[in-house]
Amino acid sequence: MTRAWILPVLLMLCGSAGAARLASGGAPGAAVALLVVFVLLAGVNSPLVFPRSIDALEARRRSTADGRPVVYWRPGCQYCLRLRLRLGRSARELYWVDIWRDPAGAAAVRAVNDGDETVPTVVVGGRPHTNPDPAWVRGQLSRRT
Known part of the structure; x- marks a missing residue:
């Protein structure tokens, strides 16, 4: 925290x-x-800008149930901030996992990024995407609905 x-x-x-x-x-x-x-x-750069984070296990469970993407992020990351700001209000449709607060989230990111904690890592349909274009993420949200 x-x-x-x-x-x-x-x-x-x-x-x-x-x-x-x-x-x-x-x-x-x-x-x-x-x-x-x-x-x-x-x-x-504070956690106040991002939607409320949940833990990685809960995010995976919810994503499996409703198909929403999971975003692994950390405070202070300029690429996470860019993603958050470019998504606008639709950012609230994603599940956000702060890897500094959740060791399981950090481990999940390291597992798909050759041991690095590279964020944002967005998981869509079980497939990880490291630092994707915000427009692509928005497209994944519109495809889901």
């Missing part, structure tokens, strides 16, 4: 330190702008 928040907290601390330095140097406008940028960066 705490591992997922390390990057957002570091971004907030760095932004706060930089903003304090700018403000004490007589540039309050620049301080506010810098702080806003760091708050936004922390927000998009």
